[in-house]
Amino acid sequence: MNKISSTDRRGFLSFLVRLGLISAFQFFPLRKVLASGGPEDQLSDRLSKVCDCRESASVIGQEYLRIAPKEAHKTVLMDLICQGSPSNQGRLLVSDIRTTRRVLREWIRKDFELGRTVLVNGWFLSQTETRLCALTALST
Amino acid sequence: MLIEAQSIPEEKVIETDVCIVGAGAAGVTLAKEFMGGPFRVALIESGNLDFETDTQNLYKGENLGHSYRPLDAVRLRYLGGTTNHWGGNCRPLDASDFEEREWIPHSGWPFPKTELDPYYERAQPILQLGPYAYTPKSWETGQNPPLPFKGKRLTTAMFQQRRTNFGQVYRSELDKAGNITTYLNANVIDIDTNETASKATRLRIATLEGNRFWIRARIFVLATGGIEVPRLLLLSNRIQKVGLGNQNDLVGRFFLEHPILHVGTIALSNPGTSTSLYEKRDVNDFVVKGFLTPSIETQRELKLLNFGMRPSLVRRSRISKGVASYKVLRKGFHEREVPDDFFTHLSNVIREIDEVYESRGKGQHKALGVRYWQECAPNPLSRVTLNTDKDALGMSRVSLDWRLTDMDKNSMRQALKLVGEEVGRAGIGRLHLAYDSDELWSERIAGSAHHMGTTRMSDDPRKGVVDRDAKVHGIGNLYIASSSVFPVTGHVNPTLTIVALSVRLADHIKERMA
Numbered sequence: 001m002n003k004i005s006s007t008d009r010r011g012f013l014s015f016l017v018r019l020g021l022i023s024a025f026q027f028f029p030l031r032k033v034l035a036s037g038g039p040e041d042q043l044s045d046r047l048s049k050v051c052d053c054r055e056s057a058s059v060i061g062q063e064y065l066r067i068a069p070k071e072a073h074k075t076v077l078m079d080l081i082c083q084g085s086p087s088n089q090g091r092l093l094v095s096d097i098r099t100t101r102r103v104l105r106e107w108i109r110k111d112f113e114l115g116r117t118v119l120v121n122g123w124f125l126s127q128t129e130t131r132l133c134a135l136t137a138l139s140t
Numbered sequence: 141m142l143i144e145a146q147s148i149p150e151e152k153v154i155e156t157d158v159c160i161v162g163a164g165a166a167g168v169t170l171a172k173e174f175m176g177g178p179f180r181v182a183l184i185e186s187g188n189l190d191f192e193t194d195t196q197n198l199y200k201g202e203n204l205g206h207s208y209r210p211l212d213a214v215r216l217r218y219l220g221g222t223t224n225h226w227g228g229n230c231r232p233l234d235a236s237d238f239e240e241r242e243w244i245p246h247s248g249w250p251f252p253k254t255e256l257d258p259y260y261e262r263a264q265p266i267l268q269l270g271p272y273a274y275t276p277k278s279w280e281t282g283q284n285p286p287l288p289f290k291g292k293r294l295t296t297a298m299f300q301q302r303r304t305n306f307g308q309v310y311r312s313e314l315d316k317a318g319n320i321t322t323y324l325n326a327n328v329i330d331i332d333t334n335e336t337a338s339k340a341t342r343l344r345i346a347t348l349e350g351n352r353f354w355i356r357a358r359i360f361v362l363a364t365g366g367i368e369v370p371r372l373l374l375l376s377n378r379i380q381k382v383g384l385g386n387q388n389d390l391v392g393r394f395f396l397e398h399p400i401l402h403v404g405t406i407a408l409s410n411p412g413t414s415t416s417l418y419e420k421r422d423v424n425d426f427v428v429k430g431f432l433t434p435s436i437e438t439q440r441e442l443k444l445l446n447f448g449m450r451p452s453l454v455r456r457s458r459i460s461k462g463v464a465s466y467k468v469l470r471k472g473f474h475e476r477e478v479p480d481d482f483f484t485h486l487s488n489v490i491r492e493i494d495e496v497y498e499s500r501g502k503g504q505h506k507a508l509g510v511r512y513w514q515e516c517a518p519n520p521l522s523r524v525t526l527n528t529d530k531d532a533l534g535m536s537r538v539s540l541d542w543r544l545t546d547m548d549k550n551s552m553r554q555a556l557k558l559v560g561e562e563v564g565r566a567g568i569g570r571l572h573l574a575y576d577s578d579e580l581w582s583e584r585i586a587g588s589a590h591h592m593g594t595t596r597m598s599d600d601p602r603k604g605v606v607d608r609d610a611k612v613h614g615i616g617n618l619y620i621a622s623s624s625v626f627p628v629t630g631h632v633n634p635t636l637t638i639v640a641l642s643v644r645l646a647d648h649i650k651e652r653m654a
Contacts, residue, residue, distance in 0.1 A: 112565035113290075117557065122404065122573040124560025 061137030064120050064130045077135045081128055083107075104128065142189075142315050145326035145347045152353045156182040156321070158649060159343060159357035161328050161372070164221020165635055166621040166642045167363035168306040168314070169266055173646030175317045179653060182355050183314065183322040184345065187218025189307070194348055198327070198531045201367070205522065205541040207583040214589040215365055219324065220307020222365070222589070223635070228303035228427075230267055230636040231274055232260045234446060236436040237515070237630035243443040244547070246394070246518035247628050250599045250608040259640035259647075266639055268304045270426035276417060279428045284417040286430065287451070289566045293438045293558065297448075299632075301420065301427040325349075329533055331360070331376035331384055333615070340384075340618045346533050359649055363621040363642070366395070366591025370524045370624065371538050373595070373605075373612075385595065385605045385612040392524040396516045396593035396629045397542055399585045403556060404574040406451060406508040406563055413568065415508060418451050433631070434558065442558065445551040446631045447514035449559065454509040461488045466496045510571070513588065514555065515631045517547040524594050542587065590634050595620050596627040609648050610641065621645050 065072045071080065082088035092100055111117065111126030118130045125133075148154070158174060160167045163185035174181045187195045195218065201211035208214075216224045233253065240248030261272040273279070276286050276296050286296035314322050323345070330344040332354075342356040362369050370392035374383035383391050417430040431450040439446060465485035472479040479485060489496055516522075522543040526536040560571040575584060598604025601613035606625050612618040621642045623634040 109565055109567070112561045115557070115561055117561055117564070119557075119560075119573070122575075124557065124564065124571045124573075126564055 055140075057133040058137040058140045060120055060123070060125070060130065061133035061135065064118065064134045065137060067118075067120065068134075071131070071134060072138065074135060074138055077131045077138070081107075081131045081135070104132075141317075141320075142311075142322045142324060145323045145345060145353075146349050146351050148323070148345075148351065148353045150351060150353065153342070154182065154353065154355045156180045156355060156357045157653065158182070158359045158361065159184065159355050160361045160363055160621075161343070162186075162221065162362065162364035162368070162622075163219050163307070163314075163322060164363065164365065165223050165306055166638050167361075168220070168310050169263075169639050169642040170361060170363060170621055170646050171314060171317070171320050171322070172266065172310060173643060174650075175313065175320060177319060177650070179319065179650075181320045182357065183320060184326045184328055184343070184355065185219050185322060185324050186327045187216075188324050189219050189311070191216065191218055191224070194532065195325070198533065198535075199368075200531070201538040201540060202527060202529075203542070204539050205543045206585070206587075208540060208542055208587050209589070211367065211538065211540060214587070215367070215591070218307065219311060219322075220305050223304060223306040226303060226635065227633070228301045229633040230269055230300045230302065231298070231632040232256070232272075232640070233630040233632060233637055234433075234436070236439065237446060237628055241439070243440070244445065244517060244628075246520075246603075249627055250597055250604075256637070256640055256644065259644040260636065262643045263636055263639040266304075266643070267636060268302045268309070269300045269636075270424065270428075274298045274300070276430060279423050279430075280417055283414070284421075285414055286417055287413070287415065287432070287566070287568055289432075289562050289568075292435050294432050294562045295435055296417065296430050297433050299429050299431060301429060323355075327533055328372060329375070329535055330378070331372065331618070333376075333379050333384065335379060337379040337384065338614065339616050348532055358653065359617050359619065361619045361621050361645070361649075365622055366594050366624040367524055367538060367540065369620055369622050370594040371526065371536075374526050375535055384618070385615060387614060388602050390520075390596065390603075390605050392594050393520045393522070394518050394593040394596050394627075395522045395524055395540065395542055395591070396518065396626065398513050398588040398590050398629065398631060398633075399516065399544065399548065399552070400511070400513040400588050401552075401585050402574065403449070403510050403512045404572045405454065406510060406569050406571050408507060408569040409567055410569075415451060415453055419453070432559070434555070438558065442554050443551075444555055444558075445515045445517060445548065447512065447551070447555050448631045449510055449512040451508035451510050454507050462491060462493065462496050465489050508569075510559075512552070512556070513631055514548070514552060515629050516593075517545050517551075518593065518596075518628060519543055519545050522593075544585070588633070590623065590629070592623040592626040592629045592634060595622070595624040597625045598627060610645050619645060619649070 071077055107128045108126045111128050116127045117124050118127055120130055157179040159182045160170050161184045163183050167183060171181055171183045196212055199212040199215060199217055215222045235253040238249040238253045264272050276298055279298055314320055325347050326345045328343045329346045331340050332342045333340050340360045342354045345353050345355060362372060373385050373391045376384045385391055420427055420429045431448045433448045434444055465488035468479050468485050523541055525539050527539045529537040531537055563569055563571050595605035597606050599608055606612055606620050610619050610625050623638050
């Protein structure tokens with residue numbers, strides 16, 4: 001198993017801290033997202049850039065994709081993150097940042113409540129946050 | 141009074157009412173309960189007033205099973221016994237620990253916790269503890285809230301802590317007690333019985349200097365701990381060839397410990413999260429500390445063994461290789477020696493230079509170290525047996541074969557998953573395990589030097605060595621005061637329960653003798 005380096009770990013810790021609060025999701029301005037292609041591309045781009053610790057998230061994401069290679073496609077990941085619901089995808093895309101943060105926070109909380117967790121490099125993570133990392137890895 | 145056993149005339153027979161073997165927490169408690177009463181009590185202690193190597197060597201034995209510390213390092217053989225080096229953590233077992241839990245084979249005590257509660261209460265002052273109160277509410281103040289877990293899957297409970305050294309604290313009382321005679325350097329090498337082994341008649345006592353004499357009593361109590369009690373019963377095989385009380389091959393089986401492990405860290409979402417409730421602190425002159433434990437509903441739902449875990453603030457530097465390496469290099473510099481792996485350490489420092497820098501300041505608490513411990517699943521194959529080596533008194537030494545089961549392993553995995561989920565769900569942070577799944581179940585798991593279960597309690601002689609009164613099945617006047625009678629251990633340190641059971645046993649014996 002690839003070990004996350006200490007530097008990466010530190011960055012990832014920082015990422016998790018922010019993800020826990022969803023306060024550091026740095027969404028690109030909507031106009032930039034809208035200018036980048038179709039809705040799937042827009043959403044993928046948006047979700048893959050939700051944090052500013054992309055390298056650390058990417059390490060976790062790569063490790064997760066090693067465990068779950070079938071998910072190594074942006075569309076699959078987005079579909080799973082949005083729980084297979086087109087309306088969820090649309091909701092994320094058109095919501096303002098605050099709403100998007102709240103929605104993701106709730107999904108992550110729900111993951112933990114329902115035991116939808118993944119052990120990656122020693123971290124107990126929610127499936128949603130792990131897939132966000134994987135999306136970041138695919139986009140890096 | 142205290143008497144040196146070497147001074148007793150050779151082959152003398154000492155007559156007494158109650159003879160207690162072992163002057164640790166259990167034995168001293170029993171003796172105290174008889175102080176000033178109408179009965180003559182002999183308290184037999186193998187050791188002296190202080191540590192002596194020759195006596196301690198009598199504890200040597202071999203480890204056959206799960207990695208374990210040397211048997212002469214996990215207990216002490218002189219007045220006060222293992223309370224001479226214990227951690228002092230005290231808490232009663234949970235009510236659910238006494239119940240039969242259908243997902244844990246061989247679980248349950250023959251009586252409920254309510255039976256023991258009055259004795260727990262009486263045990264508190266003997267251990268110099270505060271009031272019989274173990275909920276956070278009893279000890280928290282506004283500045284010390286429990287971690288904000290959602291729901292009731294994980295709850296916060298409390299330990300009290302006092303390292304009461306029974307040898308030091310009660311030596312003077314023992315010396316002054318008119319009806320208690322404490323024999324020092326006196327080793328029991330045989331329990332003699334009548335021809336049907338239905339009654340213990342006398343103990344054979346030996347000193348390392350070679351003296352031999354007898355003690356005859358109406359009641360005998362073995363209070364020598366979870367390894368020496370079965371050893372003594374198995375060695376006493378003149379009449380009952382398989383050992384006293386061992387007619388159902390139970391003596392020495394079901395050895396239980398508390399597996400313990402530093403599992404990793406919790407990275408806090410909010411570095412300002414208050415964790416002071418879980419730190420050791422002084423409240424009204426009593427030391428308390430909180431810990432986390434699953435509710436019985438959660439144990440039932442996930443089929444868990446009971447467990448505890450204590451988060452404590454660690455500086456980020458403590459989980460940094462760079463800082464550890466910096467300390468090695470600094471030590472080498474001061475001692476003018478180049479440490480082994482110099483370049484590895486240097487590389488670690490360079491890679492984590494920012495944490496090394498931070499480590500020199502204060503207030504960098506951003507993670508919680510997590511210490512985890514759990515109860516052991518009762519397992520008849522986990523056992524203490526005699527081996528062919530002999531000690532200085534010619535007695536067979538013991539082999540300890542501590543065996544953990546798949547249930548122990550799976551329960552630990554499930555428990556850590558539960559903790560990981562609850563920590564994330566509550567937004568407290570994320571749990572990071574220090575080891576991967578396979579490493580987790582390895583020699584990193586240590587014992588807690590809590591030796592239990594080897595003469596387990598049950599009303600059914602086919603399932604236990606002692607009955608609910610701690611009397612050995614089939615022997616009318618032989619009792620056991622020890623954690624060896626625990627059929628199930630819960631996850632908490634055993635001493636408070638040992639003392640409570642000893643107080644209870646003293647009441648029973650007094651009533652019986654009256």
